[in-house]
Amino acid sequence: xxxxxxxxxxxxxxxxxxxxxxxxxxxxxxxxxxxxxxxxxxxxxxxxxxxxxxxxxxxxxxxxxxxxxxxxxxxxxxxxxxxxxxxxxxxxxxxxxxxxxxxxxxxxxxxxxxxxxxxxxxxxxxxxxxxxxxxxxxxxxxxxxxxxxxxxxxxxxxxxxxxxxxxxxxxxxxxxxxxxxxxxxxxxxxxxxxxxxxxxxxxxxxxxxxxxxxxxxxxxxxxxxxxxxxxxxxxxxxxxxxxxxxxxxxxxxxxxxxxxxxxxxxxxxxxxxxxxxxxxxxxxxxxxxxxxxxxxxxxxxxxxxxxxxxxxxxxxxxxxxxxxxxxxxxxxxxxxxxxxxxxxxxxxxxxxxxxxxxxxxxxxxxxxxxxxxxxxxxxxxxxxxxxxxxxx
Numbered sequence: 001x002x003x004x005x006x007x008x009x010x011x012x013x014x015x016x017x018x019x020x021x022x023x024x025x026x027x028x029x030x031x032x033x034x035x036x037x038x039x040x041x042x043x044x045x046x047x048x049x050x051x052x053x054x055x056x057x058x059x060x061x062x063x064x065x066x067x068x069x070x071x072x073x074x075x076x077x078x079x080x081x082x083x084x085x086x087x088x089x090x091x092x093x094x095x096x097x098x099x100x101x102x103x104x105x106x107x108x109x110x111x112x113x114x115x116x117x118x119x120x121x122x123x124x125x126x127x128x129x130x131x132x133x134x135x136x137x138x139x140x141x142x143x144x145x146x147x148x149x150x151x152x153x154x155x156x157x158x159x160x161x162x163x164x165x166x167x168x169x170x171x172x173x174x175x176x177x178x179x180x181x182x183x184x185x186x187x188x189x190x191x192x193x194x195x196x197x198x199x200x201x202x203x204x205x206x207x208x209x210x211x212x213x214x215x216x217x218x219x220x221x222x223x224x225x226x227x228x229x230x231x232x233x234x235x236x237x238x239x240x241x242x243x244x245x246x247x248x249x250x251x252x253x254x255x256x257x258x259x260x261x262x263x264x265x266x267x268x269x270x271x272x273x274x275x276x277x278x279x280x281x282x283x284x285x286x287x288x289x290x291x292x293x294x295x296x297x298x299x300x301x302x303x304x305x306x307x308x309x310x311x312x313x314x315x316x317x318x319x320x321x322x323x324x325x326x327x328x329x330x331x332x333x334x335x336x337x338x339x340x341x342x343x344x345x346x347x348x349x350x351x352x353x354x355x356x357x358x359x360x361x362x363x364x365x366x367x368x369x370x371x372x373x374x375x376x377x378x379x380x381x382x383x384x385x386x387x388x389x390x391x392x
Contacts, residue, residue, distance in 0.1 A: 016370055018296070018323035019193030020363040022252075022259045030247035037243070045246040050203070052253055053188075057166075057180030059205035061212035064241040064249075065219060068167055068189035068202035072100045074237065075185060075204055078214045079161055081106055081134055088128055089137035090120040091331040092350045094167045094189070097137065098331040109133065110332050112347045116284035118142060118328070121349075122150035126158075135161035140169035140179050142327065142359075143295045147288065148174045148182040155183070163187070167202075168295035170195050171260045176290050180205055190245075193296055193363065195259050196252045198245040260293045262364030269368050270297050270360070273375035278302070279382055297362040298327045300353075301382070307355035309385040314358060316381035322374050327357040 034045060046064055054062035065071035081087070083105035089097065091110040101108050111124045118141040125136065136155050138146045148164075155162035162183035169179045170188065180186040185206035190198040206212055220240040241249075252259065274282045279302040285292050301310055310326070317324040330350050332342040344351060360374055 014321075016322045016361050016366075016374060017363070018325065018359070018361045020365045021192060021197040022195075022255070022262065022364045024251075024255065026255060027248055027251040030251040031244055034243045034247045040243050042240065043243050045243045045250060046241055049241075049246040049249040049253070052250065053203055054205050056253060056256070057178050057186070057188075057205055059181060059186070060207045061209065062203050062205045063212055063215040063219065064246065065202045065204070066239045066241055066245075067200050068094075068187060068191070069096045069100055070237060070239045071202040071204050072097065072187055073103060074215055074218045074239075075163065075187065076100070076104050076106065078211055078218060079135070079163075079184070081161070084132070085134045086130070086132040087135045087137055088125055088133055089331075090139060090141075090350070091333075091347050092118050092141055092328050092353060093137070093139045093331060094165050095329060095331075097139075097165065098334060098337060102336045107132070108331070108337075110342075110347055110350075112349045113141075113353065115349050115353060117144045117146070117286050117289075118353055119144060119146035120151075122147050122154060125151075125154055129154075129158050129160070133158075133160060135163055137163045137165055138183070139165035139167075140172060142283070142298050143169045143172050143293050144283070144285070145169065145172055145174035145179050145289050145292070148177075148179075149288075152182060168194075169293075171256060171291065171293040172289070173291035175288055178291075184208060185211060190249060195263060195293060195295075196249065196256060198241070198248040198252065201241045201245045201249065259364060263293060263362065266362060266364060266366045266371060267294060267297065269366070269371035270375065273372055274299070277379055279305075280378065294362060296327070296359040298357050298359050299378070301356040301358070305356050305382075305385070310356055310358060312385050313378065313381040316384065317360075317374070317377055320373075320377045322377060323361055325359045326354065327359040328354040330354050 050062035050064050086107040086109050088109045090113050092113050109128050111120055114121050120138055138151045164183040164186035166180045166186050167189035172179045185204050188203045190196055190201040217234050218236055220236055220238050281300040283298055314324050332346055
């Protein structure tokens with residue numbers, strides 16, 4: 001819990017949580033089913049979750065993992081990316097991306113973003129392509145799809161791998177095509193505050209049978225495979241998803257439309273209370289994004305807000321026991337990146353977004369009254385620090 005969240009007023013005697021997984025008796029039944037079996041670590045639940053999730057996003061194969069970090073690391077290894085290679089990506093990306101690239105000794109080349117969608121700007125990519133570049137990593141920030149049509153074209157024209165980071169975008173679509181279906185493969189994360197939660201866990205989905213097979217080899221071995229001289233030549237990390245996590249995943253996936261609809265209702269609550277308030281802009285949806293389900297509810301502050309005033313607003317919300325956070329910590333301004341010569345000023349739009357965005361509580365358990373309370377305090381806090389009239 002963030003320091004200070006136990007202070008001040010609590011609405012209806014409780015903290016308004018940033019994330020609260022949507023669990024029902026169906027999820028409990030799945031867990032009890034595994035607990036009553038003899039196989040907690042593998043088995044049919046994992047196979048079912050991989051098959052069903054791949055089908056949901058429109059892919060042929062799904063490979064589950066114990067966590068998204070290790071899944072992304074093994075994805076890079078399976079694609080043959082390693083020391084000295086360069087990848088192009090946005091610094092407004094999943095927070096663990098940079099750490100994994102550092103582990104793999106892969107050089108990140110950051111490109112700025114579109115201010116409104118917060119997705120990587122395709123028009124800025126081609127001038128950054130050099131012989132060292134081997135891949136583009138595109139993300140769907142906070143659930144808003146990137147311009148996958150342009151990204152696929154650039155990757156194809158330059159013979160680069162295109163990797164889709166969908167850690168924040170379950171259920172979203174670009175021009176009628178579900179995210180998770182773009183590029184050589186796509187990565188999903190099932191930890192909070194995702195709409196689909198298994199506790200921990202992740203999935204890589206792909207249409208490439210060879211890539212899926214290699215990922216399974218790098219992930220783990222069955223007891224029989226460990227006895228095989230041939231199959232044990234390639235070292236593995238032992239990072240499979242557990243049967244318990246997979247059972248949660250199967251149940252959550254069966255309910256995913258219901259879960260997303262409940263979150264959509266909360267989005268409408270926010271829109272109702274924020275409508276017309278000068279200086280705070282609700283999330284943007286581009287015409288190409290045919291379906292968007294927000295990862296969190298992110299608002300943009302006006303031009304006269306500074307990073308310090310944004311932070312003051314967040315602190316005011318926390319005093320009222322409302323969990324809120326900065327949405328983005330730019331990857332090029334983290335410790336490992338600064339040690340590699342990166343600095344503030346390199347990506348002005350990314351930095352502007354990072355300084356002026358707030359991620360508010362967002363989950364299907366929020367009531368109309370709770371959202372009203374959140375927005376009321378957000379407005380009061382913004383007035384206390386000085387509202388900005390313009391948004392850009």
